[in-house]
Amino acid sequence: MDLKFFSKPPLADFVREGLRPDAGLIFRQLFDTSGSSTYTYLLGDPVSKEAVLIDPLKEMVDRDLAVVNDLGLKLKYAINTHCHADHITGSGDLKAKVTGLQSVIAESSGARADVHIKHGDVISFGADSNVINLEVRATPGHTDGCVSYVCDNMVFTGDALLIRGCGRTDFQGGSSEKLYDSVRTQLFELPDETLVYPAHDYKGRMVSTIGEEKELNPRLGLKKTKEEFVEIMSNLNLAYPKKIDESLPANLKCGIDD
């Protein structure tokens, strides 16, 4: 891989740390031990202590809050990549437990939330001296309301791009054609060394890179045409998700019981 570090947008935390010991990015990846193999991501600003969670799960809220508290952080946003069909979002429980916390999801998801975002928006948190930005990129196809979040040298892809795979496209307004275009135009345009942090992995892998997925993703890699991808996706014959009947209605309401 021919890395072009200096063409990358903002400085990676590793470098920022070295240059500014008072700044940086607190980052923790957390795995769901309750069964859905979901990853939740904690990002925090060490200066102001403001933090966000990406794709928290209802079942893991207490674990997440323990990590947040241990690190002395204050949660500002519970951010969802999309309206999940396999688990209930932790947004509702987090709102009940953390005063002032706001839930975030794409407008196009059709789900209820405190903040609705769309392509091109930037979610910011942290101190003025150490603002952390999440750039919103619309990546529909798994669902019509899927977005990815770019932060420094990382991208949180939800179910749009998984490690050597991708989310299914056969319900929730899914479209293989749209997913192919999303991945090609929104994700594969990122620098090769961008770290890919997905919403799931079922083999215990935790991270990939855009370069790897371009080369190695068996469904969506650069060698695959859109026609091949559509064909692959139409032959998956996946089972109906176990928790969809409870998850979808709950997630459309931000995980809050009325």
Add this chain to the structure above:
Amino acid sequence: MDLKFFSKPPLADFVREGLRPDAGLIFRQLFDTSGSSTYTYLLGDPVSKEAVLIDPLKEMVDRDLAVVNDLGLKLKYAINTHCHADHITGSGDLKAKVTGLQSVIAESSGARADVHIKHGDVISFGADSNVINLEVRATPGHTDGCVSYVCDNMVFTGDALLIRGCGRTDFQGGSSEKLYDSVRTQLFELPDETLVYPAHDYKGRMVSTIGEEKELNPRLGLKKTKEEFVEIMSNLNLAYPKKIDESLPANLKCGIDD
């Protein structure tokens, strides 16, 4: 809290590569999806492509080799932190599948291996221009043959120090007194920012720091005396490990069926 929790995404390698295109460290943390909640670590040199696995599992060898091959790496060592009682090491299967691979474990473990290491040894791999060193620190107490490996700003602690916990001390030559001394003299002497990568976590947490564990470990934190720790450990009333009767004899032979 004044500690610097600069935990960053584990791939410092890409940034380092960017800064020094001839150097860096490839790093992947991998989670056991077969039930033991074990973490396996892949460390590789991007120059020579030499790599090692720390604590591979028999059940996950094919997954591990796929990651290794995807990244274009060649495995030199399968390194164990100790003789595990909860799963069978992948060392034997890896030796059968990877020509020239050598298994590594502490001499004090009493287990068979190609290379026996002891406190103060350094395991080296990688190109002359980018040597990667694992410094061996004896950290007995969970078992009498436990070691930790220090590499750059990371320490692989096996079951000696877990996130907010530690391994049990009630069999395999375990000793609460020894474990307390090991953690205090060998691990807590590392810089606070050192990333702690344990052999397990049962709550889906993936990394901690020495600073956090000094302040927050409920068994072994700085506020606990040795007497308090011994008392805590003697009252755990843990069940007999499910897989110990198959794991221990196998692991004493490096996971190889005679």
